[in-house]
Amino acid sequence: MSLSAVVRPRPVHLSADLLAAYLTGSFYFSSARGTLLADGVRAHVRATGGTHAPAAAEALEAAATAGLPDPVVVGAVGFRPGARAGLVVPAVVRRAGAPADPRPPAVAPGTDWRVTPRPGPAAYAEAVRRALELIDGGELRKVVLARCLELTSASPVWVPALLARLVHADPACYAFAADVTAPGDPAPRTLVGASPELLVSRRGATVTANPLAGSAPRSGDDAVDRERIAALRASAKDLGEHAHTADRVAEVLAGFCTDLRVPERPEVIGTPTMWHLSTRITGRLRDPADPASSALGLAEALHPTPAVCGVPTDGALAAIEELEPEDRGYYAGMAGWTGLDGDGEWAVAIRSAEVCDRTVRLFAGAGIVAGSDPRAELAETAAKFRTLLRAVGLTDVV
């Protein structure tokens, strides 16, 4: 028997083992589609002409030619156009099924947290009022305004415990941890999150996007939650806010797809902390071999959707620059992976935080449209913070 006839089976991993094997510096991504853990750096992927998809396709080809099994590009891209990105072809990739029954970690991610809101609640409400003036003046139709909580732990934050608690709280979410260390950082910097929002996923020629917009906090009381869901379904403000996002996502995907299916009205989906209006859009790619139609190419074409930015995009970006005192960094950017065949999955990097040494900077935003109430938007962002706050062991702060 010649040696080449010996076929080694692909190693089989359990999702819980990959989560347990995650260490700061690795890349982790899990969703209902599966779990991916990647380590080491084979190549960095840099932007050319504002996008990463062509360089990603080249890097994947080069890695495959050199014999790397299952080459993928993994990482995160920041919010602003031209923002920093942390995209690499890793040296080793392990895959498993979707998280099932993940164990909660025994250790806490941090201790004795100090919390600093940036801006404070009153200043955020004021920024919402200013956004409403811009909308009244006809300059904008929608803008998503975010605020930040800076949490400081008495000891270095243990990212693997934070990630494990996020996955344990919501195994169905898009969970991610990506190394985004920048020059000058005193310690590794990690983007970590548990997003409910699929920017885009590709499998063969099939594309799926799942824009969310229009939200209500989950109360935990079934009767109250039934009322909140019914109110969300009937709210003209929320349905309008949602339509801005779903229409834009459908418009962008129409440029790449035939047979685009867009449900006529949104449904309501739940996370452990929120209810959201949701539209699941599917299509078939016209040219699956084009790098622009890879999962990363599609994600970059869609980003930033009005779920995290606004309408029109340029006006909303300018309003965010003017009204948000903190740079978003990777919050509301994207995190995910793309393979050699163009398949992949990218989540909108919300319900997320950047962790560096003893600090956790977490953001939450809310879509402002005509009819928005500053106090309700403040409460909505407070509810959205709960995903990360609970994971670090805190309850509501502001």
Ligand SMILES: C=C(O[C@@H]1C=C(C(=O)O)C=C[C@H]1O)C(=O)O
């Ligand atoms: C901006 C965030 O969430 C986005 C905004 C939503 C809204 O305004 O209703 C809903 C879901 C997300 O698309 C966030 O969580 O920070």
